[in-house]
Amino acid sequence: MIESSVSHAYDAVAPLYAELFSDMLETLPLERSLLAAFAELVRGHGGPVADVGCGPGQVTAHLHSLGLDTFGVDLSAEMVALARRAHPDLRFDEGSMTALDLADGALGGVLAFFSTIHTPPRELPAACAEFRRVLAPGGYLLLGYLAGDDSLPRETDHKVAPAYEWPPDALADLLREAGFTEVGRMRREALEGERFRSGYLLMRAA
Structure with a gap:
């Protein structure tokens, strides 16, 4: 039910979202550096990368430009359609992060770039377990999230x-319970026009 409502919400704003965020990485040097480090680690390990919650595909395309065999997955049919039109040389599929149509250990990397932010805390362990299932041992997960200061996750507008x-x-502990070890983390303060701090966890599949 949650996934269905989120999918419909993003279907409704897909064209505007794609327009607003098409060039977002140009103004985010820290994120570009993180993605470059993630790409280097995955290239050293080998295997394709799933951009889970890829939206209109701009970050999928960026990872591809860094030399990764990358494809995108998103709940929103409208987002997938936009991604396919914008990047016809790349693969984009509709799908759920809790039930990826992939074999166990099929991937060298998973990018979840703020795609878990709408997942209720009680449901997030299932997504973490699915990320671990599709990653080969030693593969990497880069997860972007809204970074809070409370001791527990907090719903926000x-x-x-x-x-x-x-x-x-708390988020790192959840990922460790799913079978990951932490490689590194970063928190960035909100920029002008942003409402939330951004957090990033780089994890390795045990």
Whole structure:
């Protein structure tokens, strides 16, 4: 039910979202550096990368430009259609992060770039377990999230659908329970025009 409502919400704003965020990485040097480090680690390990919650595909395309065999997955049919039109040389599929149509250990990397922010805390362990299932041992997960200061995740207002801020330690613990070890983390303060702090966890599949 949550996934259905989120999918419909993003279907409704897909063209505007694609327009607003088409060049977002140009103004985010820290994120570009993180993605470059993620790409280097995955290239050293080998295997394709799934951009889970890819939206209109701009970050999928960026990873591809860094030399990764990358494809995108998104709940929103409208987002997938936009991604396919914008990047016809890349693969984009409709799908759920809790039930990826992939074999166990099929991937060298998973990018979840703020795609878990609408997942209620009680449901997030299922997504973490699915990320671990599709990653080969030693593969990498880069997860972007809304970084909060509370000791527990907190629901917050979001322009598209309800979202959740997570304290870094609590989210890292959840990923460790799913079978990951932490490689590194970063928290960035909100930029002008942003409402939330951004957090990033780089994890390795045990």
